[in-house]
Amino acid sequence: MSTEEEYVEAVREQRRHKDEFFAEHPQSPIPQADRDEFDGLDYFDPDPDYRIVTTLHEHDDPEEITVETTQDGERRYLAVGEFRFELAGESVTLQAYRSPGDEGRLWVPFRDATSGEETYPAGRYLDLEDPDDRTDDGEWVLDFNGAYSPYCAYSGAYECPLIPTANWLDVPVRAGERVREN
Numbered sequence: 001m002s003t004e005e006e007y008v009e010a011v012r013e014q015r016r017h018k019d020e021f022f023a024e025h026p027q028s029p030i031p032q033a034d035r036d037e038f039d040g041l042d043y044f045d046p047d048p049d050y051r052i053v054t055t056l057h058e059h060d061d062p063e064e065i066t067v068e069t070t071q072d073g074e075r076r077y078l079a080v081g082e083f084r085f086e087l088a089g090e091s092v093t094l095q096a097y098r099s100p101g102d103e104g105r106l107w108v109p110f111r112d113a114t115s116g117e118e119t120y121p122a123g124r125y126l127d128l129e130d131p132d133d134r135t136d137d138g139e140w141v142l143d144f145n146g147a148y149s150p151y152c153a154y155s156g157a158y159e160c161p162l163i164p165t166a167n168w169l170d171v172p173v174r175a176g177e178r179v180r181e182n
Contacts, residue, residue, distance in 0.1 A: 004048050011046035011145045022154075029151035029158060042180045050144035050175035053135060054085040056096055056106075064100070070122065070152045071159040076100060077107065079166075083142060088171040094142075095166045096128070104130050108142065109163045113172040119179055120149040123163035147176025 019040040022028045030038050058081040067075050077097035084093050096106045111123035124147040133141045150160035 007048055007051070008046040014146070015041070015043055029154040031155050031157075042178050044145075044174045044176060044178055046145050047175055050087075050173070052083075052085050052087065052142040052144070053139050054083050054142060056081040056083060056140050062098075065097070065164065067161045067164055069159045069161050073159055075161045077161075080106070083108070083140065085142070087169075087173065090171045092169055092171060094169075095164065097164075106130070106140075108167070109161065110147075110167045110169055110173070111163045112169040114174060114178070118172075118174070119177065120153040122150070122153070122160070123167075124149055124173075124176060144173050144175035147173065149177045149179075 022030050022041065023035060023038050028035070059079060062078040062080045064076055064078055067077055069075060077099060079095050080098045081096050082093050083096060084091070086092070094108055094110055096108050098106055106128040108126040108128060109123055110126070112119070115121055115123055126142060126144070126147055128140060128142070133143075135141065151158035152160035
């Protein structure tokens, strides 16, 4: 990674692109009637301390779990491993999930102490792509500055998986998307 300033600017640039997509793209989750007033998402300030490089401790026998959704549906995932690391001075563990048949992507959903206050109540997601989110040494990069609210946070037209209780954190994660202040 380059300098801290370059990292912060790269995060801001990614956010500008996302805001453009949400404002203009036909597949934006922002309802068409609300787009004229949409002036971007709210985010915590980029913080390099929330970019965690860690190991995925793979489970020997990944368990298939059923996750409820926001519209009383279900989705199935494989719990393939867990990340163990320090965050806000606390030891935390997050399970990593994979959709059956999707070998290249990990889904790391989480709720934290900001959920329902500063961030979307149901929690936020991290998506990790192999090899994009891996170091040369094979470790994974969990960049919470990229934590995002699922589309159902913006429109009831979307059905989103809820956060498994294994990924409910007691620590605050003040990084990534947050709810719009009134």
